[in-house]
Amino acid sequence: MKKGIKTNLFLISILLFSLIPFRTEILQVRCDEYVEFKVSRVAWGDDIDSPIKAYPGDSEVPLTVEVQNLSPDKTIKGVMATLLLDNSSFTDIYGNRNASATGKPTVGEVLNPTDKIEPKSFFTLTFTLDIDEDAVPGIYEQTMIVKYSVESGNDFVEGTPQNLTVKIVVSKIESTITVNVSPQVVEEGEAIRVSGSIDPAPKNATVTLTYIGPERRFNSTAEVNLDGSFAESFKPDVNGTWSVNASWIGDVKYEGSWASVTFEVRPSVSLSIITSSNRIIGGLDNKFTITIVNDGKVPVSALDASLTVPDPLVVHGRNSWRIQYLDVGNSTTINFVIYAPDASIDSTYSGSFSINYRDDYGESHTDTFPLGLVVVGRVELVLYGKMISPQPARNGSKVEITATLLNRGTVSAMYVNASIVPNPIL
Template identity: 25%
Template sequence: MGKQTLSTALSAIFITLLLISNLVASAPPAAAAPTFIVIRSVWGTTTNPTVVYPGDQGVKLTIVVQNAGPDSCSAITPILSPLGPPFRSEDGSYEQAVGTSSKTTLTVGDIAVFEFTLNIDSSAYPGNYLRQLVIYYRVSGIQYSTTLSIMLPISQPPRFNVLQTIWGTPNSPAPAEPGEKGATLSVSIQNPASHPIYALVGTLYLTYPFSSPTGDKRVTSNIASTLASGATATAMFTLDVDKSASIGTYYLTLKLTYLDHWYTPLTQNLTLQVYLPGKSELVIANVSSTLTLGEENTIAFNIKNVGSAPAYKLSASISTASGILIDPSKSTQHFQDLPPNSSIQFKVNATAPPNLAPGFYQAQIEIVYSDTYGNLLSKRFSLSIVVKAPSFQRVEVVKASLGSVSDMQPVHPGDKNVPLYVTIQNLNPYTISGVKASLTLPKAFSNVTGGSTVRASYPSPLS
């Protein structure tokens, strides 16, 4: 080989080596061994972790990572890529979301907090979604990247707990009945979520036999502006009940609208079981309350339930302050439950003392019972007692005189307007009143009109 040829060959080899050297120097560095580990990944913040639901917007994702070495790094940029449905970045992209780092430089063992803001599609299914966290960083001025897997859970929106559906209020239940107007229906609801909710409103859709006082088929209740986790609030609705309704259970739909902790509007429908219990209504009927002075008689009456619900654990008592003696062993009587359209009889022995004047006296009746909700109720009635004298009175004529009360005055044939005085005595052990007397005259006498009978009365009570 000539010198020229050798020189040319050496030059070619040198140029080739130079090109290879330049090519190696300008190529990206090979990826370093994984430098980061994920310590924690939560929705919200590490001090206040929470959950997300389909449709939540602007939710915060926090990822805590640690530099596991072997080198310190800088210029840290976290990216979720590819993002993909149901997650979108703040600007609406499904491709990637760029986060922020609490630190731009990490020494070995140091920790950084990454934060992302994401939107979740309303069509998302609850479940766990695996995504890639790509961390870009520099070591000694050379850029590297590490890819880690994280799990992003989407939770099922919580189902509200209906703790109680009751007529009246939770502290003062009051049964409703067919035909009632303006009855209050209370529904107690508990927030089962691990976070507060806001602007909770309930709309109750009405079907027969219920309607609103204005005739509408739905009523609305502003339940709570804020309802803490586990807290309870009560929705209250005013309803009319059709008079043709039957006692029993009816089913109504309650629609709840609210804002979750990300202020996302959510809706939930609940089916309520509404029991229409009816009311008991007690009256007194078939009263027998006539007493004879000095004798033991019976006072009796019926207690009738003319309402639409039973009266439970019923008892009745009778009392009087008039001196009438009531058998104390029977003055209070206990009965079983009293169904609608049925009655029970109350009977008690009573005595009007002989020294009591005949006439009308009042007794008080109190009936105590429980309604469907266990409320203890009472109702009072006044009962009129008739006290009468015995059929045969014992009255004796003590003295009769003409002309004078004290002494008999002589009378002569032909005398006119001669006074006749009759003194009587009450032999009864009680006072009598309204005494009237009539006397048939012998042939030698006549009354002022020529008749044969005279009549008189004693206006005052006679003891």
């Protein structure tokens, strides 16, 4: 009986104890696995210290991201990063919308035989990317997920992944503009042709052309063709040294550029000739005169003049002449004799008069002037056999004068009228 009572009391005690409320605290063991990072530099190229530029359409371009371990006391290793490229102008070299890279210590830690990244030190991640052809130059912000392991005692534990922002710069494509002038030496009043091109060829672009001369400045614009070329004409209004600057400001895809070229405008060089006549008489020696006039604005020298006439015309003596110098506004005269036979009467002939000379700048010139020569006949009337009846004449009487008119020329004289010169006696 007593044994049963003890057993019941024990069970009751256990039951009562179980009904007494109490609190328990579960101790959680947390490994401090979080490490803070900061993106310090981003550069295209394999060397963060020697960055290059990347442009729309480039492929397999290395992008190096330098990251600092900001922890003052935690060493990490096994850094792996994924650069998220969704909805961007980039892909990896396989066309994927993300790219992966492994962290490497910077130069200061390369001598470390492990891939450990010490506290406050730097490491780099290099991604290889393709840039879309139609990418708009500018700054792109992409998310990079960094995974790593943190040193804990003698082991490394997985760290908390970090999301970092990487700013990627896509540069405008560099363009080159060229400009040329033809000819590069012109005379005052002559036009030049300005031409050039932009490479690569932009769309819907215009080039600004600035002409700068002695106390002169003119601006104009030229449309750029589909192949990148442009051209226009320009007539400078004063002599001297000029330059033309060609520039364009660029667009969203291309950087602008400019180029310059010089040209020279000189005073006009001009000679003209004056002939005594364009008619020569057949059957006779004709005195002929050609006057050379310097009607330009530059003295000329070493003038070699030559006359060319076709058969059957003949120039007596020489048909070439030398003039040493001819100043502005001055002239010189050349005299010669030209003969045309009777058989050439009523014919027209074309000759030429050429002058080779140098201007005051040492430039050589050749001017050729056409000569149109008309051979005409001559009318030579001779009066002979004069008779007066009665002879002697008396005051108040009528007098008859008779004479014979002879044409000793080479062509007929038509509609000949003879008259007596008025005289107070008659």
